[in-house]
Amino acid sequence: MSIDWQAFRLTLELAVIVSAALFVIGLPVAYWIAFSRWRWKFLIEAVVALPIVLPPTVLGFYVLVALGSRSLIGRWWISLTGHTLAFTFSGLVIGSILYSLPFAVQPFAASFASVDRKLIAASSTLGASAFRTFYRVIAPLSVPGLVTGAALSFAHTMGEFGVVLMVGGNIPGVTRTVSIDIYDRVQASDYAGANQTALLLLILCFALLAIVYGFNRRPWAISPLK
Amino acid sequence: MSDTRILEQPGTATATSDRVTQTTSGGLSAAFRKRIPSQAHAFILEVDFQAMPGFTILFGASGAGKTTLLDCIAGIVTPDSGRIAVGERLLFDHPRVNVPIAKRRVGYVFQSLALFPHLSVEENVAYSLAGLRREERVAGATAMLQAFRIAHLAQRKARDISGGESQRTALARTLVTDPDVLLLDEPLAALDAPTKAKIIDDLREWNRAHGIPILYVTHSREEVFALGERVVVLDAGRIVAQGTPHDVMSAPLQETVAQLAGFENIFDAVVESVHPERGTMVCKIMANPVAAPGASAPVILETPLVRGGVGAALRVGIRAGDILLATSPPVGLSARNVLPGRITSLEQRDVIVTAHVNCRVDMEVHLTLAARDSLELQAGHEVWLVIKTHSCHLMQG
Secondary structure, eight states, X not given: OOXXXXXXXXXXXXXXXXXXXHXXXXXXXXXXXXXXXXXXXXXXXXXXXXXXXXOHHHHHHHHHHHHSTTSHHHHHHHHHHSSOSTTSHHHHHHHHHHHHHHHHHHHHHHHHHTSOHHHHHHXXXXXXXXXXXXXXXXXXXXXXXXXXXXXXXXXXXXXXXHHXXXXXXXXXXXXXXXXXXXXXXXXXXXXXXXXXXHHHHHHHHHHHHHHXXXXXXXXXXXXXXX | OGXXXXXXXXXXXXXXXHOSXXXXXXOEEXXXXXXXXXXXXXXXXXXXXXXXSEEEEEEOOTTSSHHHHHHHHHTSSOOSXXXXXXXXXXXXXXXXXXXXXXGSOEEEEOTTOOOOTTSBHHHHHTGGGTTSOHHHHHHHHHHHHHHTTOGGGTTSBGGGSOHHHHHHHHHHHHHTTOOSEEXXXXXXXXXXXXXXXXXXXXXXXXXXXXXOEEEEEEOOHXXXXXXXXXXXXXXXXXXXXXXXXXXXXXXXXXXXXXXXXXXXXXXXXXXXXXXXXXXXXEEEEOOOTTTSTTOOSOEEEEEEOOSOOTTOEEEEEEOGGGOEEESSOXXXXXXXXXXXXXXXXXXXXTTEEEEEEESSSEEEEEEEHHHHHHTTOOTTOEEEEEEOGGGOEEEEO
């Protein structure tokens, strides 16, 4: 077996960190998108959805510029840690969070918005605060959407390529993820090695999605078994 | 101005003054305006009324603005202007005061009930008791579950219980908050009469101790009479009548109310003669100068006997669906009123045909499609209207 297990571990680590961070960041963003009545809300929705349509190289390029030693963030990070964010694992995490943001936020927001508004109003008339209404009513009724969002952001991070290459480069053990490893092998005409790695990634992602969709086929899911 | 609209209810005034230990005091007063923009035409809700402790029925056809009115009181919808208060406590006073929903102490049972489907019956009922210690929470919920006879369902999920059980759970969940006002949006509409009566009894029993205003929305005439101590009639966003159910429904003061109560035909009448031995009297309706120019002879109707002697001015209401229509002079009838006339118009609405017949007054008659077709009715045809004595409903003039 010529699988690069170091790349696999790195990729899993990245996916776990990014999907956990997206869960924390995604909940308030999705809540705001689902319930805000601000008239310009659609602008924010468009920004959140950008990574879906934008070429990863475009997103990666701007992230690289933003993290570079000439930007505010980049300089602040250098003064804090002594080295630049670009071509590091931390930079990779930031780029991946931006790149997978819509895959977490959109399922979250869709499931929040589909909670019956009367249930939310009922919770308020029963004296509950917005926060209590969220964790007692909105979140429990949105479990399928929360699971879907977490799984999609995890799987999407596992498979990303363009942003990783732009922001992280190809440093073994630091920024070389599975998808870049596969690309490398193909470049080096190691088709057998590329095939093994690609197949493993394919199986992993399929298994993850199968588990998620199976889980959401419970009776309380958004579209239950008919 | 709003003071003149208060209709005193004997019996409830003492209930209010006795309640020194309660946190609430007195009635709900609401005077506000809310414009709801829509694509066709804006709907304007403009009301001014008071609800004393006890049941007040909010009656009106669908689309009259009943639910919007409740939403404004609960704080779910914010009025454009006006004032809402419970006793001395202001809930809304444009533009200074707008108490958040969670702090209004307004109990609201939605038409859809809005039980939390993922929580058990007990968790639903205890939902508002979050601030209490565990023992108090359990005790409070248990007492309410027992009062509404759903203790045996405590551990069942709200999505798994029947309609009547859901209604009881929704009531218990709202009443456990000890609200200052209770809003009920047709919560019992889907129930059969005996189940409904039992729940109402439990609710009355609860309110005997609490004495809060209960605003009960319905579009059912039967419920108005069954429940009401007082009824407020809403039509197209405005209050068109209020008073006791008997006053408002039996003796409609306005034609809108009469139409809500189901009378398409309403006429001014004068008592011509009374026949106590037969339980009837004869009324005459002045011929409509538009329908019958030049006609001077009044239309004579036999009606049930009511109070009021010869010469008394009354109004007669006749439902369009209660009138029979014949194409030749009918004979051998038990019905006492046979009026000759001529069809002036026929109009189909869904499966009902609305005929207007000029029989010296304009009378609206509802027919089935089959009746129109088999009698080959057309505008201009000569017809005879047959009206039973007891289909003539008398109201105060």
